[in-house]
Amino acid sequence: MNRLAWILLLAAGLAAPFAVYPVFMMKLLCFALFALAFNLLLGYTGLLSFGHAAFFGGAAYVTGHLVKHAGLTPELGILSGTLFAAALGWVVGSLAIRRQGIYFAMVTLALAQIVYFLALKLPFTGGEDGLQGIPRGFLFGVIDLQRHYAVAGKSLGLNLYYFVFALFCLGFWIVHRTIHSPFGQVLKAIRENEARALSLGYRVERFKLIAFVISSALAGMAGATKSIVFQLASLTDVSWHTSGEVVLMTLLGGVGTVLGPVAGAFTVVTLQSELSFVGPWITVIIGGIFVVCVLVFRRGFVGELGRILKRAL
Amino acid sequence: MKKLLARTSASLVALAAASAFSAPPKEAVTDGVVKIGVLTDMSGVYSALGGKGTQVAVEMAIKDFGGSVLGKPIQVVGADHQNKADIASAKAREWFDTEKVDMITGLLNTGCALAVQKLGGDKKRVVMVTGAASTDLTNSACTPYSVHYVYDTYALGKVTGQAVVQGGGKNWFFITADYAFGQSLEANTTKFVVKGGGKAVGSVRHPLSTADFSSYLLQAQNSGAQIIGLANAGADTINAIKQAREFGIGQKGQKLVGLLIFDTDIKALGLNVAQGMQFTSGFYWDRDNGTREFSKRFFAIHKAMPTMDQAGAYSATMNYLKAIKAAGTDDPDAVMAKLKSMNIADFFAVNGKIRADGRMVHDMYLMEVKKPAESKGEWDLLKIVKTVPGDEAYQPLSESTCPLVKK
16 A cells, blocks of 8 residues: 555544544544454454453453543553453463364364453453443543534534544554565465464464454553443453454454455444344344455455455455 | 653643534434434343334324424434433434434333433433333433333333222332342332322332342242232243243232233233233223224334333324424424423324423323233234323322423
């Protein structure tokens, strides 16, 4: 991608709250970041984690609890949530990377279900009700994230939006840097042929673990941000549905592409919101779309677009 | 990339500076429309007792009111909260922010109701809960803009608990839905069981929308308690009662008591299964001429008699609109002041009054399911055993922990 395209995307992100309902836009960004984090693992390391909701939701609970009860400012809250997710990622990763393929996926799923159970049973999480009423608070103790501005007859929460957008850009930058660094090259080598990477002298397990920790930390950052946006951390965030959804987003958008997860997350979240009136049929519709996409665009939207344009997107 | 970052931060700073000049908006008195949001369970375990029927009731209220108030049209929007607090709060936020929704009613699940009520408090919009039951809504979680309209776990626990204990059911075992509502219902019932000289010998918790109650029922059966209290609702209660019959519970001296039961549940169970069961309700369609008149009109549209949630949503909407008319504005503060000062008197509530903590106090009824022989029609399901005046049934205002109550 050339510089102009990046600048256009950035401008679109900055202008978005004036065109789209900002809270919805922030939800898109949170899930896009979540999918980006997931793609780092699936698309660039070749590891299919089926328990990423544990990091997403776990961080949401930790952030929510610390902001609500310990009075942390939002940025410190999100930082703690992210660190928690990284630590959890280290534990889960250390156990899971000993196995490969379906066993890897099952270990991550099993450990994520433990986190789900804890979220259901620990007293501070509020069980089925979720952790409610998380204050948005003051960024760095000064900028009021609740504040709304009147723009063209609409009342927009711009402070929060630009905070979330900045976090998204930070996350995107980290993923982009990771992929295009020598470290990322090694990850791709592991994805392509693990035995060869090993024979070249790379300590494959260590690379996998670091990739897992980065991925879970960023997934945690997405979940932590979501808990500040929606002022709520709930069981949905840690449930296996969410783990499945992020797989869907990544595959739809294009696994192993930089922009694919963003496009996939935008598509899935928008469909869920626009089609909410059909009730439980939504899963059937999204399932149908998924089947069509897998049959027609094997590389996902962005992957196919990249093939047509003959560049890596 | 470095340049890009520099530009990002520069433009962010510029934008922040630009937007700092525009002051936060002052809420207009009215935005040309009074919009009512029906947020309820349209597809899940509670959809039969609320769901589409609640929206039908709200639409009827708007039509009966004349379709407009203070010369402005009244509109209704509906959505499914899927019993998930995150979906409920996201939808309510969107309604408040972009769709100009002035009041939200329905809210069948306590988790959802707590989330939306909190949001209504932050955004200064009226929330009239007709579905959810937890007393938290009028205690620590109360807001100046919230009304808890139909019933709560205190009234259910007190009226049913006292009646059962007086009838000799002293030892209780609870099967409880594992979230705020179930816990609150269990705690409130236990309180009145103990007060009446009974005791709770144990309890077991199940997740919301459970299909298989066998392990919970076996525990209850083996506990030796005389009474098995079901602190759950909707399809959960129906499943528990049906499966209890398969285990022979109810035949060996143990008795099931459903603490929150709706007419639609009895309909689903059938009189054969449910006969003789006692429970507490805030409304019954066949109580008097007023309720029958409304219920028959409702039946013509919805093909089922209204539950207390649905009838309550009609009454809440109607009184909200009356309050707007009386106040001459849809400003939430003025409307709430009117709502709390006026008498609620219609087919739903005979002696209704909205207290400072948002509790709508009205008469409650101890109901009993008819025997199949007593029933004269498809919906002739229940008889009223006792009418309990609101002040006796509900938590006294002096016990409320709502910060709005002046003591």
